[in-house]
Amino acid sequence: MSVPEIKTALPGPKAAAIIARDKRRVSPSYTRDYPFVMAKGQGAVVEDVDGNVFLDCAAGIAVTGTGHSHPAVVDAIVGQVHKYLHMSGTDFYYEPQVELAETIAAMVPIPGEVRSFFGNSGAEANEAAIKMARYHTKRVNIIAFLGSFHGRTLGALALTSSRAVQRTGFGPMMPGVFHAPYANCYRCPVGLKPDTCQAECLNFVEDQILVHLVSPDEVAAVMVEPIQGEGGYVVPAKQFHERLRALTKQHGILLIADEVQSGMGRTGRMFACEHFGLEPDIISIAKGIASGLPLSITAARADVMDWKPGAHASTFGGNPVSCVAAMATIKVLKDGLIKNAEVVGAHLMNRLNALKAKYPLIGDVRGHGLMIGAELVRDRVTKERATTERDQIVQEMFKRGVLILGAGRNALRFAPPLVLSTDQADAVVDIFEQALKVVTRKS
Numbered sequence: 106m107s108v109p110e111i112k113t114a115l116p117g118p119k120a121a122a123i124i125a126r127d128k129r130r131v132s133p134s135y136t137r138d139y140p141f142v143m144a145k146g147q148g149a150v151v152e153d154v155d156g157n158v159f160l161d162c163a164a165g166i167a168v169t170g171t172g173h174s175h176p177a178v179v180d181a182i183v184g185q186v187h188k189y190l191h192m193s194g195t196d197f198y199y200e201p202q203v204e205l206a207e208t209i210a211a212m213v214p215i216p217g218e219v220r221s222f223f224g225n226s227g228a229e230a231n232e233a234a235i236k237m238a239r240y241h242t243k244r245v246n247i248i249a250f251l252g253s254f255h256g257r258t259l260g261a262l263a264l265t266s267s268r269a270v271q272r273t274g275f276g277p278m279m280p281g282v283f284h285a286p287y288a289n290c291y292r293c294p295v296g297l298k299p300d301t302c303q304a305e306c307l308n309f310v311e312d313q314i315l316v317h318l319v320s321p322d323e324v325a326a327v328m329v330e331p332i333q334g335e336g337g338y339v340v341p342a343k344q345f346h347e348r349l350r351a352l353t354k355q356h357g358i359l360l361i362a363d364e365v366q367s368g369m370g371r372t373g374r375m376f377a378c379e380h381f382g383l384e385p386d387i388i389s390i391a392k393g394i395a396s397g398l399p400l401s402i403t404a405a406r407a408d409v410m411d412w413k414p415g416a417h418a419s420t421f422g423g424n425p426v427s428c429v430a431a432m433a434t435i436k437v438l439k440d441g442l443i444k445n446a447e448v449v450g451a452h453l454m455n456r457l458n459a460l461k462a463k464y465p466l467i468g469d470v471r472g473h474g475l476m477i478g479a480e481l482v483r484d485r486v487t488k489e490r491a492t493t494e495r496d497q498i499v500q501e502m503f504k505r506g507v508l509i510l511g512a513g514r515n516a517l518r519f520a521p522p523l524v525l526s527t528d529q530a531d532a533v534v535d536i537f538e539q540a541l542k543v544v545t546r547k548s
């Protein structure tokens with residue numbers, strides 16, 4: 106089978122029929138950029154209902170790290186479904202949940218004893234983190250960063266500041282949330298260069314928010330993405346995380362690392378925090394943890410997770426099928442996929458940087474492992490955002506058989522399953538170049 110292989114007009118007839126039904130009955134709030142209707146998938150290859158074969162560079166929004174339907178994950182799931190599907194960890198015990206909590210405790214970059222709370226989605230992991238921080242510190246305020254995405258439930262949404270459309274019509278937001286500029290070093294909010302800066306962007310937190318708006322002893326937590334995901338795959342300078350950690354410790358403020366997108370091996374390390382030597386108090390995990398089954402974990406310092414029985418729970422959170430899928434996922438990641446993300450990610454990054462040298466439309470290439478962003482600009486000096494061009498490139502790549510998503514206003518995100526081979530990475534880059542040629546010719 107050649108990959109990718111587009112055999113019909115897109116969408117094909119079966120896809121078009123399903124999309125027409127979807128349009129009538131499914132929530133219009135979803136943001137489908139192109140008409141891909143899934144039939145099956147294996148590894149980094151997916152097939153639509155009309156038999157068109159695509160390379161998947163989106164992994165179901167950075168979820169299917171082990172690839173589609175990895176046999177070890179499928180086996181674990183099948184083994185569990187024959188025993189029992191559900192019991193609710195809220196009111197009963199089952200070993201898969203305990204085993205996963207033990208594994209997470211040994212794995213996360215949180216110093217000392219660690220406990221885990223189980224939910225079903227990234228937003229829920231962050232809701233739990235927010236509630237836990239308030240409960241433990243007896244403080245109410247939270248600081249988050251502009252451009253961040255932490256989820257869409259009302260607590261998490263108050264911290265999310267990725268795109269206004271995600272907040273529009275839903276106010277008033279949860280009070281007590283303050284936003285600061287993120288360390289976007291390509292567009293430094295204070296006009297400095299990362300090699301010589303002292304993370305001066307954090308002066309806004311230290312000299313403005315904590316002086317003019319809220320007393321540090323009333324701030325429960327700072328929530329930060331170690332690498333900003335939906336905001337554009339933005340990698341901050343190491344000193345940003347170092348200074349943020351020092352600042353939070355100084356004031357007894359908890360540091361919550363939202364690793365929902367950057368975690369589970371995607372960056373070539375189990376957690377992106379490891380690239381920065383960052384040791385948070387709480388980590389939110391979801392997306393890649395169970396290869397596609399719904400599961401989230403809020404892992405925290407055991408002394409911080411001191412809430413009483415009844416304080417927080419979820420009927421479905423930590424479902425046994427998801428827990429065994431997570432255990433199998435972690436094993437597959439440790440047995441080679443994290444390394445593959447590092448190696449193939451470095452190859453992909455080199456090839457994208459070579460394209461950057463050729464096409465002025467590519468302003469910046471950044472990332473770690475297989476979490477790579479390419480920011481498109483109309484002019485490298487003014488850095489005018491190439492928004493429509495980015496959208497066109499997504500379409501042109503789809504037409505040629507690559508599923509890719511945008512991130513932020515004008516970046517593309519390369520977030521394939523971590524099983525991607527170098528040959529597949531090359532195919533993605535070749536198709537990206539074809540799309541660049543079309544879009545550059547048009548503009």
Ligand SMILES: Cc1ncc(COP(=O)(O)O)c(C=O)c1O
Nearest residue numbers: 226227228254255256334365366
């Ligand atoms: C960093 C981050 N946090 C939280 C979320 C929310 O996750 P979910 O959509 O599973 O609620 C996302 C989703 O994209 C994310 O990227």
